[in-house]
Amino acid sequence: xxxxxxxxRQAVTDSAVSVRNVSKVYGDVQALKDLSLExxxxxxTSLLGPSGCGKTTLLKIIAGxxxxxxxxxxxxxxxxxxxxxDRSFVFQDFALLPWASVIRNVAFGLELRGVAKxxxxxxxxxxxxxxxxxxxxxxxxxxxSGGMRQRVGxxxxxxxxxxxxxxxxxxxxxxxxTRRKFQxxxxxxxxxxxxxxxxxxxxxxxAVYVSDQIAILLPRPSRVSxxxxxxxxxxxxxxxxxxxxxxxxxxxxxxxxxxSYVE
Amino acid sequence: xxxxxxxMLKLLSALIVFGAWxxxxxxxxxxxxxxxxxxxxxxxxxxxxxxxxxxxxxxxQPLVVGVLISAVFGIGLGLWIGLSKGFExxxxxxxxxxxxxxxxxxIPLLVMVYGIGLTSKVFVxxxxxMPVIVLxxxxxxxxxxxxxxxxxxxxxxHDRDVLLKIILPAASPxxxxxxxxxxxxxxxxxxxxxxxxxxxxxxxxxxxxxxxADYPSMYAAIFSIILLAVIFLNLLxxxxxxxxxxxxxxxxxx
Numbered sequence: 001x002x003x004x005x006x007x008x009r010q011a012v013t014d015s016a017v018s019v020r021n022v023s024k025v026y027g028d029v030q031a032l033k034d035l036s037l038e039x040x041x042x043x044x045t046s047l048l049g050p051s052g053c054g055k056t057t058l059l060k061i062i063a064g065x066x067x068x069x070x071x072x073x074x075x076x077x078x079x080x081x082x083x084x085x086d087r088s089f090v091f092q093d094f095a096l097l098p099w100a101s102v103i104r105n106v107a108f109g110l111e112l113r114g115v116a117k118x119x120x121x122x123x124x125x126x127x128x129x130x131x132x133x134x135x136x137x138x139x140x141x142x143x144x145s146g147g148m149r150q151r152v153g154x155x156x157x158x159x160x161x162x163x164x165x166x167x168x169x170x171x172x173x174x175x176x177x178t179r180r181k182f183q184x185x186x187x188x189x190x191x192x193x194x195x196x197x198x199x200x201x202x203x204x205x206x207a208v209y210v211s212d213q214i215a216i217l218l219p220r221p222s223r224v225s226x227x228x229x230x231x232x233x234x235x236x237x238x239x240x241x242x243x244x245x246x247x248x249x250x251x252x253x254x255x256x257x258x259x260s261y262v263e
Numbered sequence: 264x265x266x267x268x269x270x271m272l273k274l275l276s277a278l279i280v281f282g283a284w285x286x287x288x289x290x291x292x293x294x295x296x297x298x299x300x301x302x303x304x305x306x307x308x309x310x311x312x313x314x315x316x317x318x319x320x321x322x323x324q325p326l327v328v329g330v331l332i333s334a335v336f337g338i339g340l341g342l343w344i345g346l347s348k349g350f351e352x353x354x355x356x357x358x359x360x361x362x363x364x365x366x367x368x369x370i371p372l373l374v375m376v377y378g379i380g381l382t383s384k385v386f387v388x389x390x391x392x393m394p395v396i397v398l399x400x401x402x403x404x405x406x407x408x409x410x411x412x413x414x415x416x417x418x419x420x421h422d423r424d425v426l427l428k429i430i431l432p433a434a435s436p437x438x439x440x441x442x443x444x445x446x447x448x449x450x451x452x453x454x455x456x457x458x459x460x461x462x463x464x465x466x467x468x469x470x471x472x473x474x475x476a477d478y479p480s481m482y483a484a485i486f487s488i489i490l491l492a493v494i495f496l497n498l499l500x501x502x503x504x505x506x507x508x509x510x511x512x513x514x515x516x517x
Contacts, residue, residue, distance in 0.1 A: 112419055
């Protein structure tokens with residue numbers, strides 16, 4: 001088995017998002033230090049690392065929700081100064097409006113953009129079907145299971161048709177079985193939607209399972225320690241990935257490099 | 264049967280309270296304590312001769328004006344205090360003092376400044392109703408879930424959208440509970456002002472019937488104001504249900 005090396009192909013692929021020399025300081029804590037990373041267009045890149053490694057901070061800086069202390073982010077060649085229509089966010093805690101029905105939640109991003117009601121509900125209905133929640137349009141979030149709530153969050157992020165989807169540990173609050181189904185659906189989504197996905201997770205298996213590219217972040221201060229691009233199992237059917245020797249090997253290697261950082 | 268359970272329980276509890284009242288009146292616990300049936304008879308008499316409506320036409324003026332002022336300014340002020348970071352220390356203590364102040368002792372002062380007319384009574388209602396509305400609104404606004412605000416920002420919400428579509432609906436349960444408390448305090452204020460400033464309206468019925476020892480009428484007046492307050496609070500609750508349908512069933516992020 002070959003050693004896993006930082007990938008050199010990324011220089012030639014087209015980047016949807018570029019992170020250049022980004023640092024983030026909170027008070028006297030250096031969360032991110034001089035971090036650079038390219039996110040290839042149309043692929044799913046995972047940010048993986050132990051807790052406290054700043055992966056969510058990086059995601060929120062890319063989203064424009066947090067300002068970087070120094071360095072810059074470009075999305076499709078345009079510098080990020082705040083939230084924009086080219087990115088949409090899926091939240092760890094779902095962040096659904098409890099007083100709004102599923103359809104209003106899904107259409108909320110479009111509502112904020114001033115899209116007319118009939119039009120935005122037509123779009124929302126399409127994505128509600130796509131995430132498998134048809135028939136639940138009039139329900140309220142408290143009537144849904146955790147997994148269904150995150151499907152609403154996903155549909156909301158998809159409905160604004162942003163080119164880049166930012167997912168902040170989206171499956172961490174749902175149970176294991178739902179999570180597996182989500183992961184399979186996510187692979188399907190990456191294939192069909194032609195969007196760029198940036199996916200924060202703390203699960204090694206999850207990262208290897210769903211990613212075209214995995215960026216391992218190490219903490220204090222956070223930097224990219226390596227970039228892994230699984231090559232052989234991405235085109236196999238979802239049922240065979242977890243048995244693939246390369247999958248198992250990558251999971252083991254990532255664990256070996258992260259082990260010493262876990263308290 | 265099961266569907267009507269809440270209603271049955273309410274009726275049952277009313278039956279127990281009124282039954283206890285009737286028994287206490289028959290014992291009697293005091294010469295000045297009429298039975299439930301006598302009180303209801305007095306209420307019916309006042310309803311049929313119209314005197315109760317005349318009284319309420321008088322009492323409702325300071326009450327409605329005071330409650331409206333308290334609701335509008337109280338929510339507005341509460342929003343402002345909750346949203347601004349610097350002004351909490353300036354305003355919160357004023358309302359905490361207002362809430363704790365012994366109002367009856369302040370009434371002579373109000374009368375000295377504003378006379379014995381409607382203005383003083385409206386003031387009393389406002390002093391009673393406003394603090395809890397302001398304080399509840401301010402703390403509700405300050406406790407808006409950060410993740411919802413962040414979500415709105417990430418979907419390109421303007422400040423106005425964040426206020427109208429996130430902060431206000433998220434704060435509405437606590438604002439409404441402040442309103443309910445404020446309105447009940449306003450009822451107390453309205454009656455207090457009629458007892459302490461000039462006897463008019465329902466306060467007049469209470470004072471006058473007590474002075475001529477017509478205790479059933481006195482208790483009928485007290486009962487009617489409680490009934491009115493309960494009806495009003497229920498209406499407020501209905502309004503909240505209509506405005507924010509999903510709110511009364513817990514937060515999705517829980």
